[in-house]
Amino acid sequence: TNTQEKQYVGFATLPNQVHRKSVKKGFDFTLMVAGESGMGKSTLVNSLFLTDLYKDRKLLNAEERINQTVEIIKHTVDIEEKGVKLKLTIVDTPGFGDAVNNNECWKPITDYIDQQFEQYFRDESGLNRKNIQDNRVHCCLYFIPPFGHGCMKALHEKVNIIPLIAKADCLTPNEIKKLKDRIREEIDKFGIKVYQFPECDSDEDEEFKQLDKELKECTPFAVIGSNTVVEARGQRVRGRLYPWGIVEVENQSHCDFVKLRNMLIRSHMHDLKDVTCDVHYENYRAQCIQEMTSKLTQDNRMESPIPILSTPDVETEKLIKMKDEELKRMQEMLNKMQQQMHDKDQ
Amino acid sequence: IKCRELISLVNEEKRNLNLGGHVGFDSLPDQLVSKSVTQGFCFNILCVGETGIGKSTLMNTLFNTMFENEEASHYQNGVYLRPRTYDLQESNVQLKLTIVDSVGFGDQINKEDSYKPIVDYIDTEFENYLQEELKIKRSLFNYHDTRIHICLYFIAPTGHSLKSLDLVTMKKLDSKVNIIPIIAKADTISKSELHKFKIKIMSELVSNGVQIYQFPTDDEAVSEINASMNAHLPFAVVGSVEEVKVGNKTVRARQYPWGIVQVENESHCDFVKLREMLIRVNMEDLREQTHTRHYELYRRCKLEEMGFMDTDPDSQPFSLQETYEAKRKEFLGDLQHKEEEMRQMFVNKVKETEAELKEKERELHDKFEQLKRMHQEEKRKVEEKRRDLEEEMNAFNRKKVAVETLSLSQPLKKDKDRKK
Secondary structure, X not given: OHHHHHHOOOHHHHHHHHHHHHHHHOEEEEEEEEOOOOOOHHHHHHHHHOOOXXXXXXXXXXXXXXXXXXXXXXXXXXXXXXXXXXEXXXXXXXXXXXXXXXXXXXXXXXXXXXXXXXXXXXXXXXXXOOOOOOOOOOEEEEEEOOOOOOOXXXXXXXXXXXXXXXXXXXXXXXXXXXXXXXXXXXXXXXXXXXXXXXXXXXXXXXXXXXXHHHHHHOOOEEOOOXXXXXXXXXXXEEEEEEOOEEEEOOOOOOOOHHHHHHHHHHHOHHHHHHHHHHHHXXXXXXXXXXXXXXXXXXXXXXXXXXXXXXXXXXXXXXXXXXXXXXXXHXXXXXXXXXXXXXXXXX | OOEEEOOOOOOOOOEEOOOOOOOOHHHHHHHHHHHHXXXXXXXXXXXXXXXXXXXXXXXXXXXXXXXXOOOOOOOOOOOEEEEEEEEEEEOOEEEEXXXXXXXXXXXXXXXXXXXXXXXXXXXXXXXXHHHHHHOOOOOHHHOOOOOOOEEEEEEOOOOOXXXXXXXXXXXXXXXXXXXXXXXXXXXXXXXXXXXXXXXXXXXXXXXXXXXXXXXXXXXXXXXXXXXXXXXXXXXXXXXOOOEEEEOOEEEEEEEEOOEEEEOOOOOOOOHHHHHHHHHHHOHHHHXXXXXXXXXXXXXXXXXXXXXXXXXXXXXXXXXXXXXXXXXXXXXXXXXXXXXXXXXXXXXXXXXXXXXXXXXXXXXXXXXXXXXXXHHHHHHXXXXXXXXXXXXXXXXXXXXXXXXXXXXXXXXXXXXXXXXX
C-alpha cells in the first residue's frame, strides 16, 4: 500500500466533487401526466411522491365537460430528502379526452411542450445566460384506460413517453398480461417511440442485469394508486379497501407500482432529463432553425445558411473555390505557353 | 394556450411539502455521478513560465507520470503553445488530461507580444466550443472540451517581487482563465524571505487589479479548507521525480550537499497544498468556473461583436424571429456584395488574362514574322550563294571546255612540228 499511496494522484475524487456540487445546486424535474379524467393520475402522483399535491382541486361535473378544452396546469413544489433538494413540477392536462369530440385534444399538449422548448431555446441563445430556468417536460406518463387504447403518436418524438395501464385493480393477472401484449403490439405496429431504458453496462453484476431485464419485459406498467392508508398484514400501507380484499399499492404481486417508482425516480430520473436535453430538445432546435431559415429563404441558390453562424455559406464557398481553380488553370496554361516560347528561342 | 399556475397559500410560486415516506430521489446525485463516470472527465492545464523554470517537472510530479518531454531550447524567436493530451485512469475514474506548455516564454529580448499567443490559444478554444454550440446538429454531451480550465503561472524565485512581464501577462489573462500563481523552484528561498516574497506578490497583484482564482468558500463542506488555503497563495512549490531514501522511506526529493528537500513535506514546500487544491478538492469547480464565467464572458462579447443584442434600443426584447430576419437580410446583403466583388474580380482577371494572352499572341506573331523574315533572308542568301556557285560552276565548265578544246588543237600543232 505504500507504493499505492505514492502513486495516488487524487483525481479519483472527481466523482465526489461532482456529487457535492450537485447536492448543493439541487435538482429539478418536470413530469407531465396525460389521460382521461378519472384514470387515477392525481392519485398516482400522490402515491409516487408520498405527498398530497392536489389539496385545493375542484373537479368538473359531466355537463361542464362537454365542450371542455384541454387546459394545462402546472404545480411546482420543493421537496427534500436526505439533503437532496428537488424542485418538482407536475404538469396536469385536465380535460384531455373528456370532451365529446377529442380530435384536437393533443394539440394543447404538444403546443405546451413546444413552447417550453422554444423558451429554452430563446434563453439559451441570449447573451446573459446566468439564470436559465429549465421548464422543459422531462417525462410524460400516459395513462391507458384498462379497457381501451390510447394514441400516443402525437407526442412520441417530443417527450419521453411512459405508457401506464391505469386502475389495474380491475384486471386479473391474465387480463393484464393480454392487455400488455396488445399494447406492445400496437406500439410496434404504429412505430410509436416510447421511452427506452438504456442498455445495462456490460460490467454490471448479474443480479442487476436480471432485474433490468425483468423491468423491460414488464412494460407497460400496470399501476394502482392510493391516497389512503390501510392496515394490511399487520402493517400500515397505502392501499385500497374492498369487500373482497385489500389491494396494496407497494405489493409487487398486486401491481407494478414499485417498478414504476424505482424506474422513474430511483434509477432513471436523470437519464430522462438527459434524453430530453440531448435528443428531444436538440431535434426541436435543429428543426426550428431549419424551418425559420427556409421560411425566409426566397433565394433557392443557397442551402439555408444559418444567420447565427459566422462561417460563410457552403454554396458560396464552393463557387469561390471553383472560380479559384479556373483562374489557376488559366495561369498554368499561360506559364506553359511562356515556357514553350522560351524553348523556341533557344 | 392557457396555462394556469396554482399559487400556494405561502407567498411564493412554489411551496415546500413534507413527504410521507422515502420516495427515493435522494439517489439523484448518484445517478448523475454514475453517468459522469461513464462519460469520463477531461481537464486542461496551461503552464505559463520562463523556459527552465520547472513546468514539465512539476506536471510530472503532480500526476506521478513521466510525460514525454524534450527540454525546450532557449532560442525560440517567439512564444508558441504546445498542447499534449494524455489518458489517465485512477480506480474507476478516467481523465483526459491536456497539458499546454508555453514554449519560449520570457526568452526574447522584446517581450511586448509574449502574451499574445497565449491569449489567442485560449480564445481559439473558446471559439471552438462556441462553434459547436451554434451548429444545427450538435453533440455537446460527448464533445471533447479543450477549453483551458486552469493556468498555472510560474513566478521566478527572485525573492523581490513580480517581474513586469508577469504583471502584464497575468493582467491580460485574468478575465479569460482561472489563474493560480505559484512560486517555482522554491528551494532557493528561505522561510523568512518566502514570507516577505509572498506578501509582496499578493499586494502587487491586488494593487494592479489582477483577479486570480479564489478557492470557493460557499460550500460548507470545503469552505474551511479552501479559506485557509487562500491565505497561503501563491504556493511555493518544488518538483522532483527522483526518489531519495530518507530514514526508512523512499520519497520524492532533491538531494543537496546540505540536505534533502522533500517534495511532499509540508514544511519544505507547498506542493501538497497545491495538489490538494488543484486536484483533490477544486478540480470540478475549476471546470465549472471556466464554463459558467470565462466562457460565458467570451461568448457574450463575441455575440455582441456579431451584432446580437438581447434588447433593442427601445429595450423591448427582440423576438427570435425578428433577429433572424434582420440578420438574414444583412447576411444576404453581404453575400450579394461579396458575390459582386468576386464576379468583378473574376471579370477583371479574365480581362487581364485575355489582354496578356493577346499580348503574348502578338509577340508570338511578331516573333514568327521575324523568324520568317530571317528565314527568307537566309533563303535569299543561300539562293545568292547558289547562284554564285552556279556561276562559278558555269565559269569553270566554260574554262574546262576551253581548255579541252585548246588541248585538242594543241597536239595537231605538235604533229605539224614533227613533220617539218
